[in-house]
Amino acid sequence: MMTTNQTNKQIAIIGGGPGGLTLALILQKHGISATVYEREAQNINAQRGGSLDIHEDSGQMALKEAGLLEPFEAIARYEGEDFRLFDKTGNVYMDERAEDGEKGGRPEIDRGTLCDLLLNALQPGTIRYGYKLAEAIALEDGQHELHFDNGVKEMVDLVIGADGAFSKLRPLLTDAKAIYSGLSMVELHMDTKEHPDQAAFNARGKVFALDEHKGILAQLNGDGMIKVYLTFTAEQDWLDTCGITFDQPKEAKKQLLEYFGDWAAPLRNYILRSNDIVLPRRIYMLPVGLKWEHKPGITLIGDAAHLMSPFAGEGVNLAMRDAAELALAIARHDDLDQAIQAYEEKMYEYSSSSAKASDDNLKLMFSENAASNLKALFDELHAEYAQ
Ligand SMILES: Cc1cc2nc3c(=O)[nH]c(=O)nc-3n(C[C@H](O)[C@H](O)[C@H](O)COP(=O)(O)OP(=O)(O)OC[C@H]3O[C@@H](n4cnc5c(N)ncnc54)[C@H](O)[C@@H]3O)c2cc1C
The missing domain is CATH 3.50.50.60 (FAD/NAD(P)-binding domain)
Known part of the structure; x- marks a missing residue:
């Protein structure tokens, strides 16, 4: 002892x-x-x-x-607490905005x-x-x-x-x-100063677009950059076998866009307007x-x-x-x-x-009807909190 x-x-x-x-x-x-x-x-x-x-x-x-x-x-x-939730068509499920000056x-x-x-x-x-x-x-x-x-x-x-x-x-x-959690991400970065319309879409916080067991998750940082996490339900070796050329960012972004081919334009714009930093990541737990x-x-x-x-x-x-x-x-x-x-x-x-x-x-x-399921969860939590 x-x-x-x-x-x-x-x-x-x-x-x-x-x-x-x-x-x-x-x-x-x-x-x-x-x-x-x-x-x-x-x-x-x-x-x-x-x-x-x-x-x-x-x-x-x-x-x-x-x-x-x-x-x-x-x-x-x-002021960084706004939260917007979409499905791939751009249908809005949640649009929470923090009031100016609200703590x-x-x-x-x-x-x-x-x-x-x-x-x-x-x-x-x-x-x-x-x-x-x-x-x-x-x-x-x-x-x-x-x-x-x-x-x-x-x-x-x-x-x-x-x-x-x-x-x-x-x-x-x-x-x-x-152990590998079943999710792989590709991290992208977008400068709000160069893309004010995307900045307005993102608001002052997070955007989650969820559908087809994948997602575009975006988050505004203090330096005016938005970090975007393209998230895929995938095998552990998928980032190595998918053929995306992560060492050639421009090409990689084109390839990544194909995975979101029929997603709404403001969501695809997170990929189109990102700079040339493309970082693959596996999520472990x-x-x-x-x-x-x-x-x-x-x-x-x-x-x-x-x-x-x-x-x-x-x-x-x-x-x-x-x-x-x-x-x-x-x-x-x-x-x-x-x-x-x-x-x-x-x-x-x-x-x-x-x-x-x-x-x-x-x-x-990353389930079926994820946006709707996540909204239901938030509604439940808000109801519990209000009691
Ligand atoms: C994509 C992503 C998004 C995330 N988003 C959020 C979020 O929004 N909110 C949130 O709360 N958390 C988030 N996290 C989780 C968060 O980053 C971690 O939980 C947190 O950093 C853990 O802190 P830590 O100090 O335990 O370890 P770490 O931050 O990992 O620090 C470990 C340190 O140990 C050092 N180290 C490692 N091995 C050795 C060694 N052998 N010898 C000496 N030094 C060593 C490393 O260099 C590092 O500096 C996110 C994680 C990921 C991957």
Whole structure:
């Protein structure tokens, strides 16, 4: 069993994404230092995803614990909450517009901006770039020996895997692997400044067009770019076998348009008007409700613990909530091992319901009559909320 006084412990966080950064910061707020080891040579969070809505009971709760709620509120976009839902003919199922000046519970921020906010608040030297974890070896007393690709070895009392979908630490706790969700995406980018009519169609938030087990999902970002995710129900190797020439973007876009040949013009325009960045992606998930047998000196947060498809909009929020729950548990318990167990028990409960919602939404959004089914779900949720 581990002993008291966390300030003397060597704590390593693997991964400098939103989860790892939030964890290090909240620990620091409680006088507990930790080192974040990030495989990339520098911060590249801005390149890894677009606008995120930050929920009150998770992402915002963590920002509050990190002392960053006010600075966040000063830069978050409260106007990014419009939502429009179509089928392929352009038939409108939902058209929700946030009122000017209305403060909804889900303000938006770009991933890069969020991570900059966290990074700027961390004590200098907290994060080490160019440290890719190659192997972690569990020792008998709960300590771990960490081996990095750059040749450095570290011995730590607690190692936390905040290293995302394909975590190197997860195999020390469970045999579960990230499995392909059945969805493949192609990410495109469109500049609203060059296409004001498309910007007006998109409004200030998200557009979902769903039909024929596929979708065009568009999302306005803070920099005026719209990220478009063309989403396909497909075999795992489809992106490799479909013949789309992803390395020749102009040609690839023509090929992609063929998959949406009879979709309404404003929807096809998302492809026609996008620039020449075309990024194929597969969507992976961990088994819903994953748990592991607790082991001393090691745990996981964020995608490493409960990777799910993006259709509950919870990934970043959960990573940040995990960070807050774990940091607070460490600060409150004298015994590090008891702190980890308390965190894990709580995390299993809230993350499994999000993972289930995400999986249910995935099935619904790519089902027959998806637009109509999704509207029915929203109506149900609104009715529940109104009670
Ligand atoms: C297309 C798409 C859209 C999404 N949209 C949303 C959304 O709208 N809202 C939302 O809340 N979530 C969304 N998500 C999910 C969200 O991006 C993730 O849930 C979130 O980033 C998880 O944060 P994390 O800190 O756990 O892991 P990550 O953000 O994946 O960070 C992991 C970090 O670990 C580093 N790392 C990995 N391996 C190693 C290693 N061996 N050694 C050292 N460092 C390592 C990586 O470089 C990275 O910096 C989306 C995901 C996808 C794919």
